[in-house]
Amino acid sequence: MKRQFISRIKWLLIVPAILLFVHCSGPKRVKFPIPVDTKNKPIDLQIKKSYAFEDLGVWVSNEFDGARLNGAQKLNDSTIILRFEPENTPINKSPYYGFKVWSDSPKQTYFLFDYPEGFDHRYKPKRKEDGKWSEIDSLDLAETESGMILKLNLSREPIIVAGQEINNSKDVQEWYREDVVGNRDFVREGSVGQTELGRNIPVLDIYHGNVTGKPIIVLMTRQHPPEVTGYFAFQNFLTTLVDQSELSTQFLNKYRVLVFPIMNPDGVDLGHWRHNANGVDLNRDWSKYRQPEIKNVVGHLLRTSKESMGEIILGLDFHSTYEDVFYTNEIREGTSLPHFIDDWFELLEQNIAGYKVNEAASNSTRPVSKGWFLYGHNAVGITYEIGDHTPRERIAEIGATSAQAMMNVLLENK
Incomplete structure (x- = not known):
């Protein structure tokens, strides 16, 4: 009995030590002035189904990745009410929607958008027909006391309507x-792990020659599912980095770029307004890494930096908001690139006709990515935001030119 008692005491002492070791062996946490609770929160999954209105000869469906539709009911002989709800609350007031609609014969049908109380319409609807996306004519939209009403001319050929062009995890991978990996041997596709629902979190590792000691630049996007205008800028930025021009070749001889093309594939495919499958805003988890997406990405960045002896010097996180804006940290002196932001913005204004950089500088108080780069690595962190309604051609120009400007500034950096 005495031996059993001693054995149990030893085990009770060992277990906490093991747990402490496991806890401490994870990615190093970064402190922020204002902590945010990023523990798992319940979500409401939309029911995947096709809503049949046989007396109208109309069908509405959310049975595809990236859709968002929580209910549909007939209002009258020409109008269907569509219900859109967030995955959970509290959440930002930016309702997202995505649905497919068709009819048994050509007809005009109206759709009334119904959001929960306190949520107003944000995204101008886009339509995908014959494989191409376009903006819906403003003449087919009407704001009423009951909400936004959309008029569509339907046929047997399905139309997809969404707040922004749908780019689900499969679209992103394709x-x-x-366009990036292709036959380029200097672009290496990998994975940092899986999401809560088992989706892949991809990473692209881009450089020429010997990797040892190369400074690291990090690019990421789609922490927030509907923010596709930022993703479009990211696409043009990244394809410019790998275009095999003389500038690109010189740059990748000196620097290494780690790219995360879809940070929140669960949220994207589930049609979430903002959060991941655990009901959490990933861009508030850059302190304690409670969510698998951030934990896996951070772990990969830290291991890669240590193994290659490459310092993380710059992080760009691509998002969307109401207007084009760069969110920066005020702290510059003493960082890895104290003059980068000013030099980069100066080149942008020189090389884009009529362009004026909209910068909002403040040191991160909550656990966001740009603060993680600053507080965790003394690196430059920037949240790169593109406006919801910035013309697609302008987005392409800004994305490509900002990549060229970044490469030029960093090549001049000694």
Whole structure:
């Protein structure tokens, strides 16, 4: 009995030590002035189904990745009410929607958008027909006391309507494999792990020659699912980095770029307004890494930096908001690139006709990525935001030119 008692005491002492070791062996946490609770929160999954209105000869469906539709009911002989709800609350007031609609014969049908109380319409609807996206004519939209009403001319050919062009995890994978990886042996596709629902979190590792000691630049996007205008800028930025021009070749001889083309594939495919499958805003988890997406990405960045003896010097996180803006940290002196932001913005204004950089500088108080780069690595962190309604051609120009400017500034950096 005495031996059993001693054995149990030893075990009770060992277990906490093991747990402490496991806890401490994870990625190093970064402190922020204002902590945010990023523990798992319940979500409401939309029911995947096709809503049949046979007396109208109309069908509405959310049975595809990236859709968002929580209910549909007939209002009258020409109008269907569509219900859109967030995955959970509290959440930002930016309702997202995505649905497919068709009819048994050509007809005009109206759709009334119904959001929960306190949520107003944000995204101008886009339509995908014959494989192409376009903006819906403003003449087919009407703001009423009951909400936004959309008029559509339907046929047997389905139309997809969404707040922004849908780019789900499969679309993203097809894009980077074709337009970024391709036959480029200097672009290496990998994975940092899986999400809560088992989706892949991809990473692209880009450099020429010997990797040892190369400074590291980090690019990421789609922490927030509907923010696709930032993703479009990211696409043009990244394809410019790998275009095999003289500038690109010189740059990748000196620097290494780690790229995360879809940070929140669960949220994207589930049609979430903002959060991941655990109901959490990933861009508030850059302190304690409670969510698998951030934990896996941070772990990969830290291991890669240590193994290659490459310092993380710059992080760009691509998002979308109401207007084009760069969120920066005020702390510059003493960082890895104290003059980068000013030099970069100066080149942007020189090389884009009529362009004026909209900068909002403040040191991160909550656990966001740009603060993680600053407080955790003394690196430059920037949240790169593109406006919801910035013209697509302008987005392409800004994305490509900002990549060229970044490469030029960093090549001049000694």
